[in-house]
Amino acid sequence: LEEQLRQAQKMEAIGQLAGGVAHDFNNMLQAILGYTNIVLHMLEPDDKRYKKLMEVEKAGEKAAQLTRQLLAFSRRQVLKLGPLDLNQIIDDLLKMLRRLIGENIDLNLVTDKALWTVNADRGQMEQVLLNLCVNARDAMPDGGWLSIETANVSFDEDYCVRHDWAKPGDYVLLSITDSGCGMDEETKQRIFEPFFTTKDQGRGTGLGLATVYGIVRQHEGMVYVYSEVGKGTRFNVYLPAIEKPADEIPAEAPEPVSGGP
Numbered sequence: 027l028e029e030q031l032r033q034a035q036k037m038e039a040i041g042q043l044a045g046g047v048a049h050d051f052n053n054m055l056q057a058i059l060g061y062t063n064i065v066l067h068m069l070e071p072d073d074k075r076y077k078k079l080m081e082v083e084k085a086g087e088k089a090a091q092l093t094r095q096l097l098a099f100s101r102r103q104v105l106k107l108g109p110l111d112l113n114q115i116i117d118d119l120l121k122m123l124r125r126l127i128g129e130n131i132d133l134n135l136v137t138d139k140a141l142w143t144v145n146a147d148r149g150q151m152e153q154v155l156l157n158l159c160v161n162a163r164d165a166m167p168d169g170g171w172l173s174i175e176t177a178n179v180s181f182d183e184d185y186c187v188r189h190d191w192a193k194p195g196d197y198v199l200l201s202i203t204d205s206g207c208g209m210d211e212e213t214k215q216r217i218f219e220p221f222f223t224t225k226d227q228g229r230g231t232g233l234g235l236a237t238v239y240g241i242v243r244q245h246e247g248m249v250y251v252y253s254e255v256g257k258g259t260r261f262n263v264y265l266p267a268i269e270k271p272a273d274e275i276p277a278e279a280p281e282p283v284s285g286g287p
Protein backbone atom coordinates (compact mmCIF):
# COMPACT_ATOMS: atom_id res chain seq x y z
CA LEU A 27 0.00 0.00 0.00
CA GLU A 28 2.74 2.46 0.99
CA GLU A 29 4.72 1.63 -2.13
CA GLN A 30 1.62 2.16 -4.26
CA LEU A 31 1.01 5.50 -2.62
CA ARG A 32 4.57 6.59 -3.21
CA GLN A 33 4.34 5.57 -6.84
CA ALA A 34 1.08 7.44 -7.39
CA GLN A 35 2.54 10.55 -5.74
CA LYS A 36 5.58 10.38 -7.92
CA MET A 37 3.61 10.03 -11.13
CA GLU A 38 1.25 12.82 -10.18
CA ALA A 39 4.09 15.22 -9.38
CA ILE A 40 6.17 14.24 -12.37
CA GLY A 41 3.15 14.72 -14.59
CA GLN A 42 2.53 18.16 -13.21
CA LEU A 43 6.16 19.15 -13.35
CA ALA A 44 6.57 17.88 -16.89
CA GLY A 45 3.39 19.63 -17.95
CA GLY A 46 4.45 22.91 -16.39
CA VAL A 47 7.98 22.81 -17.79
CA ALA A 48 6.77 21.71 -21.22
CA HIS A 49 4.29 24.54 -21.35
CA ASP A 50 6.83 27.25 -20.49
CA PHE A 51 9.47 25.66 -22.67
CA ASN A 52 7.11 25.58 -25.60
CA ASN A 53 6.44 29.30 -25.29
CA MET A 54 10.17 30.03 -25.39
CA LEU A 55 10.61 27.71 -28.35
CA GLN A 56 7.90 29.52 -30.25
CA ALA A 57 9.86 32.76 -29.77
CA ILE A 58 13.08 31.13 -30.97
CA LEU A 59 11.37 29.60 -33.98
CA GLY A 60 9.54 32.81 -34.78
CA TYR A 61 12.68 34.96 -34.87
CA THR A 62 14.63 32.28 -36.70
CA ASN A 63 11.99 32.35 -39.38
CA ILE A 64 12.11 36.13 -39.67
CA VAL A 65 15.89 36.13 -40.10
CA LEU A 66 15.69 33.24 -42.57
CA HIS A 67 13.45 35.35 -44.74
CA MET A 68 15.97 38.20 -44.68
CA LEU A 69 18.71 35.99 -46.10
CA GLU A 70 19.28 34.70 -49.60
CA PRO A 71 19.27 30.88 -49.77
CA ASP A 72 22.84 30.90 -51.07
CA ASP A 73 24.01 32.87 -48.01
CA LYS A 74 26.37 30.83 -45.79
CA ARG A 75 24.32 31.82 -42.77
CA TYR A 76 21.09 30.52 -44.34
CA LYS A 77 22.10 26.86 -44.02
CA LYS A 78 23.23 27.32 -40.43
CA LEU A 79 19.98 28.98 -39.49
CA MET A 80 18.06 26.16 -41.14
CA GLU A 81 19.80 23.83 -38.68
CA VAL A 82 18.62 26.02 -35.80
CA GLU A 83 15.09 25.82 -37.09
CA LYS A 84 15.28 22.04 -37.54
CA ALA A 85 16.49 21.51 -33.96
CA GLY A 86 13.81 23.86 -32.71
CA GLU A 87 11.10 21.93 -34.51
CA LYS A 88 12.38 18.69 -32.98
CA ALA A 89 12.29 20.22 -29.50
CA ALA A 90 8.78 21.52 -30.11
CA GLN A 91 7.63 18.05 -31.02
CA LEU A 92 9.12 16.64 -27.83
CA THR A 93 7.35 19.22 -25.69
CA ARG A 94 4.08 18.42 -27.45
CA GLN A 95 4.55 14.78 -26.44
CA LEU A 96 5.25 15.81 -22.83
CA LEU A 97 2.15 17.97 -22.76
CA ALA A 98 0.09 15.07 -24.02
CA PHE A 99 1.45 12.88 -21.21
CA SER A 100 0.66 15.37 -18.47
CA ARG A 101 -2.82 16.04 -19.80
CA ARG A 102 -3.70 12.38 -19.51
CA GLN A 103 -4.44 13.04 -15.87
CA VAL A 104 -7.63 14.90 -16.56
CA LEU A 105 -9.95 15.36 -13.61
CA LYS A 106 -13.03 13.18 -13.53
CA LEU A 107 -15.27 15.66 -11.79
CA GLY A 108 -18.57 14.78 -10.21
CA PRO A 109 -20.67 15.70 -7.18
CA LEU A 110 -19.02 14.20 -4.09
CA ASP A 111 -19.73 13.91 -0.41
CA LEU A 112 -16.38 14.19 1.41
CA ASN A 113 -17.86 12.50 4.50
CA GLN A 114 -18.58 9.47 2.35
CA ILE A 115 -14.99 9.33 1.11
CA ILE A 116 -13.67 9.53 4.67
CA ASP A 117 -16.09 6.81 5.69
CA ASP A 118 -15.03 4.52 2.86
CA LEU A 119 -11.34 4.98 3.66
CA LEU A 120 -11.69 4.77 7.44
CA LYS A 121 -10.65 1.15 7.86
CA MET A 122 -7.59 1.65 5.69
CA LEU A 123 -6.70 4.89 7.46
CA ARG A 124 -6.83 3.20 10.85
CA ARG A 125 -4.50 0.51 9.60
CA LEU A 126 -2.21 3.12 8.09
CA ILE A 127 -1.78 5.22 11.24
CA GLY A 128 -1.29 2.23 13.53
CA GLU A 129 -2.40 1.55 17.07
CA ASN A 130 -0.59 4.19 19.06
CA ILE A 131 -2.40 7.04 17.32
CA ASP A 132 -6.00 7.90 18.26
CA LEU A 133 -8.26 8.87 15.41
CA ASN A 134 -11.01 11.44 16.01
CA LEU A 135 -13.72 12.11 13.47
CA VAL A 136 -15.71 15.33 13.62
CA THR A 137 -17.89 15.50 10.51
CA ASP A 138 -20.65 17.94 9.66
CA LYS A 139 -23.73 15.86 8.91
CA ALA A 140 -25.20 18.51 6.61
CA LEU A 141 -22.00 18.90 4.61
CA TRP A 142 -22.28 20.64 1.24
CA THR A 143 -21.37 18.73 -1.88
CA VAL A 144 -18.17 19.39 -3.81
CA ASN A 145 -17.49 18.93 -7.51
CA ALA A 146 -14.38 16.82 -7.39
CA ASP A 147 -12.39 13.85 -8.63
CA ARG A 148 -12.89 10.96 -6.23
CA GLY A 149 -9.49 9.34 -6.70
CA GLN A 150 -7.69 12.64 -6.22
CA MET A 151 -9.64 13.46 -3.07
CA GLU A 152 -8.66 10.07 -1.67
CA GLN A 153 -5.07 10.90 -2.47
CA VAL A 154 -5.29 14.24 -0.63
CA LEU A 155 -6.73 12.57 2.44
CA LEU A 156 -4.17 9.74 2.40
CA ASN A 157 -1.17 11.99 1.89
CA LEU A 158 -2.15 14.27 4.76
CA CYS A 159 -2.80 11.32 7.07
CA VAL A 160 0.52 9.64 6.21
CA ASN A 161 2.33 12.89 7.03
CA ALA A 162 0.44 13.24 10.31
CA ARG A 163 1.40 9.68 11.22
CA ASP A 164 5.06 10.32 10.38
CA ALA A 165 5.01 13.38 12.63
CA MET A 166 4.02 11.20 15.61
CA PRO A 167 6.47 8.30 15.89
CA ASP A 168 5.66 8.01 19.61
CA GLY A 169 1.92 8.19 19.19
CA GLY A 170 -0.61 10.95 19.69
CA TRP A 171 -3.91 11.89 18.08
CA LEU A 172 -5.09 12.61 14.59
CA SER A 173 -8.30 14.45 13.92
CA ILE A 174 -10.24 14.53 10.66
CA GLU A 175 -12.90 17.21 10.46
CA THR A 176 -15.30 18.47 7.84
CA ALA A 177 -17.37 21.66 7.89
CA ASN A 178 -19.16 24.15 5.66
CA VAL A 179 -17.38 27.50 5.45
CA SER A 180 -18.18 30.77 3.66
CA PHE A 181 -15.66 33.54 3.09
CA ASP A 182 -16.86 37.06 2.37
CA GLU A 183 -14.87 39.85 0.71
CA ASP A 184 -14.01 41.28 4.09
CA TYR A 185 -12.41 38.07 5.32
CA CYS A 186 -10.43 37.70 2.12
CA VAL A 187 -9.01 41.19 2.40
CA ARG A 188 -7.60 40.24 5.79
CA HIS A 189 -6.47 36.75 4.71
CA ASP A 190 -4.68 36.96 1.39
CA TRP A 191 -4.78 33.18 0.76
CA ALA A 192 -8.59 33.10 0.76
CA LYS A 193 -10.96 33.72 -2.12
CA PRO A 194 -14.59 34.66 -1.47
CA GLY A 195 -17.12 31.86 -1.78
CA ASP A 196 -18.69 28.78 -0.21
CA TYR A 197 -16.35 25.93 0.64
CA VAL A 198 -16.26 22.51 2.18
CA LEU A 199 -13.43 22.41 4.70
CA LEU A 200 -11.42 19.26 5.29
CA SER A 201 -9.12 19.58 8.29
CA ILE A 202 -6.42 17.13 9.24
CA THR A 203 -4.89 17.93 12.61
CA ASP A 204 -2.17 16.04 14.46
CA SER A 205 -0.49 16.33 17.84
CA GLY A 206 2.91 15.66 16.29
CA CYS A 207 6.30 17.33 16.10
CA GLY A 208 5.10 20.42 14.20
CA MET A 209 7.29 22.52 11.89
CA ASP A 210 9.40 25.62 12.21
CA GLU A 211 8.77 28.62 9.97
CA GLU A 212 11.59 27.68 7.58
CA THR A 213 10.21 24.19 6.97
CA LYS A 214 6.66 25.50 6.63
CA GLN A 215 7.78 27.84 3.86
CA ARG A 216 9.00 24.95 1.73
CA ILE A 217 6.64 22.04 2.34
CA PHE A 218 4.71 22.41 -0.93
CA GLU A 219 7.86 22.33 -3.06
CA PRO A 220 8.27 19.10 -5.02
CA PHE A 221 11.08 16.95 -3.58
CA PHE A 222 11.34 18.95 -0.34
CA THR A 223 11.53 16.48 2.53
CA THR A 224 12.98 16.34 6.04
CA LYS A 225 12.50 12.58 6.21
CA ASP A 226 15.27 10.00 5.95
CA GLN A 227 16.37 8.66 2.59
CA GLY A 228 13.87 6.12 1.35
CA ARG A 229 11.10 7.27 3.68
CA GLY A 230 10.20 10.56 2.10
CA THR A 231 9.88 11.57 -1.55
CA GLY A 232 8.94 15.17 -0.89
CA LEU A 233 6.06 14.77 -3.31
CA GLY A 234 3.13 14.25 -0.93
CA LEU A 235 2.29 17.88 -0.28
CA ALA A 236 3.25 19.05 -3.76
CA THR A 237 0.64 16.59 -4.99
CA VAL A 238 -1.93 17.78 -2.47
CA TYR A 239 -1.29 21.37 -3.49
CA GLY A 240 -1.58 20.56 -7.19
CA ILE A 241 -4.82 18.67 -6.75
CA VAL A 242 -6.43 21.32 -4.58
CA ARG A 243 -5.42 24.10 -6.96
CA GLN A 244 -6.80 22.16 -9.90
CA HIS A 245 -10.10 22.02 -8.04
CA GLU A 246 -9.88 25.77 -7.49
CA GLY A 247 -9.55 25.26 -3.77
CA MET A 248 -7.05 26.40 -1.16
CA VAL A 249 -4.73 24.81 1.40
CA TYR A 250 -3.74 26.54 4.61
CA VAL A 251 -1.33 25.25 7.26
CA TYR A 252 -1.05 26.06 10.96
CA SER A 253 1.85 24.51 12.82
CA GLU A 254 3.73 24.87 16.05
CA VAL A 255 6.94 23.06 16.93
CA GLY A 256 6.34 20.40 19.56
CA LYS A 257 2.57 20.91 19.53
CA GLY A 258 1.23 19.77 16.18
CA THR A 259 0.01 20.71 12.75
CA ARG A 260 -3.30 21.48 11.10
CA PHE A 261 -3.88 21.31 7.36
CA ASN A 262 -7.03 23.06 6.17
CA VAL A 263 -8.18 22.13 2.69
CA TYR A 264 -11.00 24.24 1.24
CA LEU A 265 -12.88 22.95 -1.79
CA PRO A 266 -15.50 25.02 -3.60
CA ALA A 267 -19.01 23.85 -2.69
CA ILE A 268 -21.68 23.19 -5.27
CA GLU A 269 -24.65 25.42 -4.63
CA LYS A 270 -27.09 22.59 -5.10
CA PRO A 271 -26.65 18.92 -5.93
CA ALA A 272 -27.12 18.37 -9.67
CA ASP A 273 -30.35 16.41 -9.25
CA GLU A 274 -31.97 19.31 -7.40
CA ILE A 275 -31.35 21.81 -10.16
CA PRO A 276 -34.58 22.10 -12.14
CA ALA A 277 -34.24 21.49 -15.84
CA GLU A 278 -34.55 24.75 -17.72
CA ALA A 279 -34.84 25.59 -21.36
CA PRO A 280 -31.48 26.86 -22.60
CA GLU A 281 -31.15 30.62 -22.82
CA PRO A 282 -31.80 31.88 -26.33
CA VAL A 283 -28.52 32.91 -27.92
CA SER A 284 -28.58 36.47 -29.13
CA GLY A 285 -26.37 37.64 -31.96
CA GLY A 286 -23.36 35.68 -33.18
CA PRO A 287 -23.09 33.72 -36.40
Ligand code: ADP
Nearest residue numbers: 161162165217223224225230231232233234235
Ligand atom coordinates in the same frame (compact mmCIF):
# COMPACT_ATOMS: atom_id res chain seq x y z
P1 ADP B 1 7.44 13.63 2.45
O1 ADP B 1 6.31 13.20 3.33
O2 ADP B 1 7.83 12.60 1.46
O3 ADP B 1 8.60 14.19 3.20
P2 ADP B 1 5.69 15.81 1.81
O4 ADP B 1 5.65 16.72 0.65
O5 ADP B 1 4.45 15.05 2.10
O6 ADP B 1 6.89 14.84 1.55
O7 ADP B 1 6.11 16.61 3.10
C1 ADP B 1 7.21 17.49 3.06
C2 ADP B 1 7.71 17.81 4.45
O8 ADP B 1 6.74 18.58 5.15
C3 ADP B 1 7.96 16.61 5.34
O9 ADP B 1 9.20 16.01 5.09
C4 ADP B 1 7.86 17.23 6.74
O10 ADP B 1 9.07 17.90 7.08
C5 ADP B 1 6.82 18.31 6.55
N1 ADP B 1 5.49 17.88 7.03
C6 ADP B 1 4.43 17.52 6.28
N2 ADP B 1 3.37 17.21 7.03
C7 ADP B 1 3.74 17.38 8.32
C8 ADP B 1 3.08 17.24 9.58
N3 ADP B 1 1.81 16.84 9.66
N4 ADP B 1 3.79 17.53 10.69
C9 ADP B 1 5.08 17.94 10.62
N5 ADP B 1 5.75 18.10 9.47
C10 ADP B 1 5.09 17.83 8.32
